[in-house]
Amino acid sequence: MANLLITGGAGFIGSHTCLVFLEAGHELIVIDNFINSSPEAIKRVVQLADAHHRLTLVEGDICVEADVEKAFTSFRRKNFLFHSSIDAVIHFAGLKAVGESRTNPLDYWGVNVNGSYTLLKVMAAHGCRTIVFSSSATLYGYPQRVPIPEDAPIAPINPYGQSKAAVEQLLADLAASETGWRIARLRYFNPVGAHPSGMIGEDPCGIPNNLFPFISQVAAGRRINLKVFGNDWPTFDGTAIRDYIHVLDLAAGHLITLETLLSEKPQMLTLNLGSGVGLSVLEVVAEFEAVCGQPIPYEIVTRRFGDAAKTVADSSLAETRIGWRTTRNLTEMCRDGWAWQSANPYGYAN
Numbered sequence: 001m002a003n004l005l006i007t008g009g010a011g012f013i014g015s016h017t018c019l020v021f022l023e024a025g026h027e028l029i030v031i032d033n034f035i036n037s038s039p040e041a042i043k044r045v046v047q048l049a050d051a052h053h054r055l056t057l058v059e060g061d062i063c064v065e066a067d068v069e070k071a072f073t074s075f076r077r078k079n080f081l082f083h084s085s086i087d088a089v090i091h092f093a094g095l096k097a098v099g100e101s102r103t104n105p106l107d108y109w110g111v112n113v114n115g116s117y118t119l120l121k122v123m124a125a126h127g128c129r130t131i132v133f134s135s136s137a138t139l140y141g142y143p144q145r146v147p148i149p150e151d152a153p154i155a156p157i158n159p160y161g162q163s164k165a166a167v168e169q170l171l172a173d174l175a176a177s178e179t180g181w182r183i184a185r186l187r188y189f190n191p192v193g194a195h196p197s198g199m200i201g202e203d204p205c206g207i208p209n210n211l212f213p214f215i216s217q218v219a220a221g222r223r224i225n226l227k228v229f230g231n232d233w234p235t236f237d238g239t240a241i242r243d244y245i246h247v248l249d250l251a252a253g254h255l256i257t258l259e260t261l262l263s264e265k266p267q268m269l270t271l272n273l274g275s276g277v278g279l280s281v282l283e284v285v286a287e288f289e290a291v292c293g294q295p296i297p298y299e300i301v302t303r304r305f306g307d308a309a310k311t312v313a314d315s316s317l318a319e320t321r322i323g324w325r326t327t328r329n330l331t332e333m334c335r336d337g338w339a340w341q342s343a344n345p346y347g348y349a350n
């Protein structure tokens with residue numbers, strides 16, 4: 001059992017990962033400022049895991065050193081009899097909307113880069129040198145070849161991607177500076193779906209940027225129709241192709257990564273986490289319609305600036321290096337995502 005600090009643990013990926021880590025027997029401190037989430041997610045996670053005494057919530061901002069310090073010291077206080085400290089950090093907290101990053105670059109550099117810097121500074125001061133970082137396939141920009149391997153050029157085309165690249169570089173510099181760091185940079189492709197209970201899921205503030213929450217909200221009657229950005233891409237049906245990964249497969253990837261980091265010698269791992277399967281927008285719409293039993297009205301609009309025709313992971317390194325690969329298919333992604341959205345049409349605000 002490890003003592004883990006989870007930043008952004010109330011968010012979409014963070015909440016599912018907290019659940020998987022609690023089920024694996026770990027003790028968690030979550031720090032979140034709820035800018036894009038709700039404390040209700042954490043309540044439901046501990047309920048699902050039946051682990052009320054193994055998760056402590058600290059409401060705080062990763063950009064504020066005193067808040068991060070509070071997370072480290074509140075853990076010490078809670079476990080004062082055993083002199084425990086935090087063994088590792090799973091770092092999800094950040095801003096993630098590509099379009100918004102173009103209009104508010106200061107916020108994105110501030111939270112994603114400065115927040116990570118502050119977190120790493122407090123970690124180093126406490127002698128905690130193990131971190132799993134949420135990076136993104138956005139780093140690859142317009143990929144030169146697909147499937148995309150980890151050694152493809154890093155060429156982000158928006159401030160969000162630039163901020164992830166900057167944190168990746170900071171982590172590489174730390175790994176090179178001394179031998180004690182255990183670092184994983186996990187480049188996610190397109191996380192979707194939800195826990196099959198329908199109790200936790202993705203609950204974006206405002207208009208969703210991503211395909212799945214948009215489709216789900218149309219199916220739930222919250223939006224009139226889906227906007228499909230372009231049907232003139234060089235793909236088999238003209239719509240863009242992405243690599244979707246069930247959020248529980250992604251959460252499992254974090255668990256296996258952490259176990260690898262803690263059991264092997266200090267190192268830095270850089271891994272793509274994707275399914276390796278490319279699916280078009282219209283394929284996803286058709287499957288979602290089949291699962292929810294109703295049509296998803298959509299309209300074709302012009303391409304969105306910065307989108308690529310096809311983005312699919314080469315995930316073979318994750319399979320050979322840590323023994324991880326996805327186990328859930330598109331039907332399960334749609335079924336579980338719909339279980340969440342239909343039970344919570346307005347997300348946690350229900």
Ligand SMILES: NC(=O)c1ccc[n+]([C@@H]2O[C@H](COP(=O)([O-])OP(=O)(O)OC[C@H]3O[C@@H](n4cnc5c(N)ncnc54)[C@H](O)[C@@H]3O)[C@@H](O)[C@H]2O)c1
Nearest residue numbers: 008011012013032033034035036037061062093094134136
């Ligand atoms: N969802 C995706 O498609 C995707 C893809 C690739 C990478 N990622 C990365 O994975 C991570 C998690 O993504 P997610 O989809 O769960 O996003 P999310 O917005 O649902 O979760 C992020 C969490 O961080 C919290 N947060 C934001 N700023 C904070 C701050 N300053 N201090 C404390 N908490 C803060 C939010 O309240 C939220 O709970 C992010 O770093 C994101 O960039 C996500």
